[in-house]
Amino acid sequence: MMPSLDSLKQMFDEQGYVVVPRLLEESARSALWQIAAQHLSENLAPIEYEVDVHYPGAPITAESEGAGTARRLLQTYSRHSAFRAWGTASEVKAVLTALFGQPDVMLSQCHHNCVMTKQPGYSSVTRWHQDIRYWHFDQQSLISVWTALGEETKKNGCLRVLPGSHLWQLEPGQFDAARFLRSDLAANKALLSTAQAVPLSPGDALFFHARLFHAAGRNTSEQTKYSLVYTYHAADNHPIEATRSAQFPSIAL
Ligand SMILES: O=C(O)CCC(=O)C(=O)O
Numbered sequence: 287m288m289p290s291l292d293s294l295k296q297m298f299d300e301q302g303y304v305v306v307p308r309l310l311e312e313s314a315r316s317a318l319w320q321i322a323a324q325h326l327s328e329n330l331a332p333i334e335y336e337v338d339v340h341y342p343g344a345p346i347t348a349e350s351e352g353a354g355t356a357r358r359l360l361q362t363y364s365r366h367s368a369f370r371a372w373g374t375a376s377e378v379k380a381v382l383t384a385l386f387g388q389p390d391v392m393l394s395q396c397h398h399n400c401v402m403t404k405q406p407g408y409s410s411v412t413r414w415h416q417d418i419r420y421w422h423f424d425q426q427s428l429i430s431v432w433t434a435l436g437e438e439t440k441k442n443g444c445l446r447v448l449p450g451s452h453l454w455q456l457e458p459g460q461f462d463a464a465r466f467l468r469s470d471l472a473a474n475k476a477l478l479s480t481a482q483a484v485p486l487s488p489g490d491a492l493f494f495h496a497r498l499f500h501a502a503g504r505n506t507s508e509q510t511k512y513s514l515v516y517t518y519h520a521a522d523n524h525p526i527e528a529t530r531s532a533q534f535p536s537i538a539l
Contacts, residue, residue, distance in 0.1 A: 330365075416451075416465075434513055440485065
C-alpha cells in the first residue's frame with residue numbers, strides 16, 4: 287500500500303529522499319524497459335558514454351576496451367510517448383505536488399531527462415555529489431524522480447545516499463575541484479559513515495532532493511541496470527537565463 291502523502295512529505299523533508307514502492311505498474315514498467323533496451327541496442331543518439339565522464343573505472347580513451355559502454359540515454363522525454371507519459375503521470379504528479387507543497391510542477395528537459403544504463407563490465411563509480419552543483423535555478427529545491435525499470439541492488443550499483451544531507455551547509459574545502467565530496471578529510475569521513483544504500487524493486491520510484499549527497503558503485507552483475515530519471519521544479523522556481531538549465535523549455539505537469 288502506498289504511504290500517505292503527508293508521511294511521504296515528512297520523510298522527504300527530514301531525509302531528503304523517499305521511496306514510493308511500485309509507483310509504476312508492471313505492464314508500463316516492462317514496456318519502458320523494452321524501449322530503453324532497444325534504444326541502447328541500436329545506439330540511438332543522443333547517448334552519454336562512460337568514456338565521456340572520466341569517472342573511476344570508466345574507459346580512458348575512445349580506443350580503450352569498453353569505450354562503447356553507454357552511461358545514459360539522453361533526452362528521454364523526446365524519445366518516446368511512453369517516456370513522456372511516465373514523466374507527466376498523475377501518480378508522479380501527486381507525490382511531487384505533496385513534496386513541493388504546491389500544485390504547479392514542471393519537468394526540466396535540461397537535467398537528467400535520461401535513462402541511466404549501468405552496463406556490466408565498464409560502468410564507472412559515481413562519487414559523492416549533489417546534483418545541484420551544476421544547475422542554475424532561482425532556488426535549489428528541485429526534486430529528481432529515479433524510477434527503477436529493473437531490480438537495483440548493491441551488486442548492480444544501486445544509489446547510496448547520505449540521509450538528511452540536503453540540509454547540510456559544507457565548507458568549500460570539503461569538495462574537490464569537480465565538486466565531489468573529498469574522502470580524505472576526517473570531517474567528511476564522519477559524514478560518509480552515515481551512508482545508506484537504496485535498493486529498489488522494479489517499478490519503485492525514489493524521489494530525492496537536488497541537494498542530497500548521493501553516489502553509486504559499478505555494476506558487477508551480468509545485466510544492464512536501467513533507471514529512468516527526470517527532474518522537476520516548482521513553476522515559480524525559474525531557471526536562470528543563459529545557463530544550461532534554461533536551454534530547453536520545462537514541461538508543465
Ligand atoms: O552512477 C550512478 O548510477 C549515479 C548517477 C548519478 O548520481 C548522477 O548522474 O547524478
